[in-house]
Amino acid sequence: MNSSIPGAGVSVTIAVLVVALLGGCAPATTSKAKPGHAHTTSSSSSTPTPSPTAKAPDLGPLPANALFRIRATVTEPGGAMADLVQTVFAPAAPTASDTALLNAQCNFDGQPTWQSNYTNPLYVTTTVTATLRTGSKPWSSDDQVASYFLGGASAFSGSYEGAQAPCADGYITIPGTMHGVAAVDSSDPAMGTYGWASQFGDYGFDGGGNYPDAEESSGTGVVGDCAIEESAAAKALGGVIEGWLTQPFDAQYGCVFQGADPA
Helix, strand or coil: CCCCCCCCCCCCCCCCCCCHHHCCCCCCCCCCCCCCCCCCCCCCCCCCCCCCCCCCCCCCCCCEEEEEEEEEECCHHHHHHEEEEEEEECEEEEHHHHHHHHHHHHHCCCCCCCHCCCCCCCCCCCCEEEECCCCCCCCCCCCCEEEEEEEECCEEEEECCCCCCCCCCCECCCCEEEEEEEEECCCCCCCCCCCCCCCCCCEEEEEEECCCCCCCCCCEEEEEEEEEECCCCHHHHHHHHHHHCCCCCCCCEEEEECCCCCC
């Protein structure tokens, strides 16, 4: 599949390569492929519906253990509107439940386990929510919105639908809440090979409507109203990560932030 955000500085690989890279083989050297939007879009109803409220929810302060929080909206031409929020939490010790999730989605028969690439892992987790605005019409079930996270090895639960490959990011169901976990090496959890601030750190959202001319792209949802908050620890890295705070919004790319590319 094609990415719905071509040209955003993301190295796109085909799904077969992604599966091989994320299956515990030798460390990957290019960013994983992005979800496409190759699904038929349902026709919108002509029945008049109330307009969604203009007020976004109050999220309160950034959680103490968060690295950053991204918020955006996504809107369909027919009047459906939802608030999107992704909170990414600082690396922490592995938990049994998240280890089981990674084992289930990232260990493939006949291939090395994901643990073979992480001798002493920490876990970065994310919580993603999609909430319909008051007065919004229902979201079209086949109008998918991509939710990006971290890879090498990343696994998901909750309101998540897979896209191009296992052990990789996919779509957030609207409305819904999804959980994600990704392994990073404790020796350099930010900028290491699979670090959260490395080339494998892709975060945020886009919809089929953000890049309607992409081959095999469908869907009408347009992601906009993009904003990011960063913790002091995230800002301290400087460079690309601090640059996210002033990154110009480009409607074609939705609301996507990418870590540093070593090239």
